[in-house]
Amino acid sequence: MNRLRLLALPAALAVAGLLAGCGTKHDGTKQDGTKHQGPEPTGHQGHGGDPHAGHGGGQKAATLVVKTDPAPVAAGQPTTLKLMIHDAGGGMVKDFDVTHEAKVHLVVVRDGLDTFAHLHPAVDPAGNLTATYTFPTPGTYRLYADHQPTGGKANTAVAEVTVAGQLPPAPTLAPNVPAAVEADGLTARVTVGNAKAGGEGVVRFELLDAGQPLAGLQPYMGAMGHLVVLSGDGKEYVHAHPADGKTAANVVAFAAHFPRAGVYKGWGQFRWKDTVRVVPFVVKAD
Numbered sequence: 001m002n003r004l005r006l007l008a009l010p011a012a013l014a015v016a017g018l019l020a021g022c023g024t025k026h027d028g029t030k031q032d033g034t035k036h037q038g039p040e041p042t043g044h045q046g047h048g049g050d051p052h053a054g055h056g057g058g059q060k061a062a063t064l065v066v067k068t069d070p071a072p073v074a075a076g077q078p079t080t081l082k083l084m085i086h087d088a089g090g091g092m093v094k095d096f097d098v099t100h101e102a103k104v105h106l107v108v109v110r111d112g113l114d115t116f117a118h119l120h121p122a123v124d125p126a127g128n129l130t131a132t133y134t135f136p137t138p139g140t141y142r143l144y145a146d147h148q149p150t151g152g153k154a155n156t157a158v159a160e161v162t163v164a165g166q167l168p169p170a171p172t173l174a175p176n177v178p179a180a181v182e183a184d185g186l187t188a189r190v191t192v193g194n195a196k197a198g199g200e201g202v203v204r205f206e207l208l209d210a211g212q213p214l215a216g217l218q219p220y221m222g223a224m225g226h227l228v229v230l231s232g233d234g235k236e237y238v239h240a241h242p243a244d245g246k247t248a249a250n251v252v253a254f255a256a257h258f259p260r261a262g263v264y265k266g267w268g269q270f271r272w273k274d275t276v277r278v279v280p281f282v283v284k285a286d
């Protein structure tokens with residue numbers, strides 16, 4: 001049975017939702033998730049007693065409803081994700097502002113943050129989101145739908161999808177910055193300045209090709225790169241944006257606000273030679 005459950009985040013920026021055993025076949029148009037829609041202000045306690053129930057920070061909850069095809073999900077098999085975002089009032093979000101060249105940014109990670117994907121679902125006029133993803137391994141995955149309802153504020157709706165099977169948990173995250181990260185055919189010297197809880201950190205990538213400054217970096221998502229940062233437990237989705245200021249052509253810096261002390265994993269994404277490269281790193285905020 002595909003296990004999809006509600007997850008409530010304490011994060012100020014990322015609040016959560018979700019839902020319901022969708023293990024049976026659905027035609028994709030039935031809103032059988034509606035009985036679960038809307039915020040549950042104290043968090044859903046019914047699935048294994050999630051300890052992180054409750055919403056801090058005052059951000060209104062959004063709910064991410066997920067149906068998968070096939071259900072249950074099998075590792076290594078292309079899976080269609082059908083998603084809906086419900087706002088705090090329970091209404092389906094239909095209209096999205098485009099941010100960083102997409103209406104919805106969908107980040108998918110496995111528990112423990114050892115896998116990462118960044119997708120852009122198709123959005124139909126009714127607000128139905130569709131994406132295809134191949135979950136690489138068994139495990140519990142979190143889906144973060146980063147979006148801005150037209151006329152509303154940026155929000156992140158979160159759901160979980162469990163992929164059946166046995167796999168050891170992800171290795172414990174070990175902070176590694178500053179570091180030279182070899183990833184996807186390039187090298188990135190990664191530093192994080194001011195990694196302090198409640199502070200604005202600066203995540204800086206100096207990109208190198210065979211030891212030389214990388215030439216020919218291409219725009220990606222309306223900027224010279226994109227950065228996603230999550231707390232190690234997956235509960236905090238950290239919004240990051242390109243930092244102000246002039247840098248060398250092979251240097252891209254982002255501002256990222258670390259809400260709490262703890263370990264965070266980030267993934268910088270850079271387009272070079274028409275391919276998006278992913279540069280992961282782990283940092284501890286004090």
Ligand SMILES: [Cu+2]
Pocket residue numbers: 100102104105106118119120221
């Ligand atoms: Cu995106």
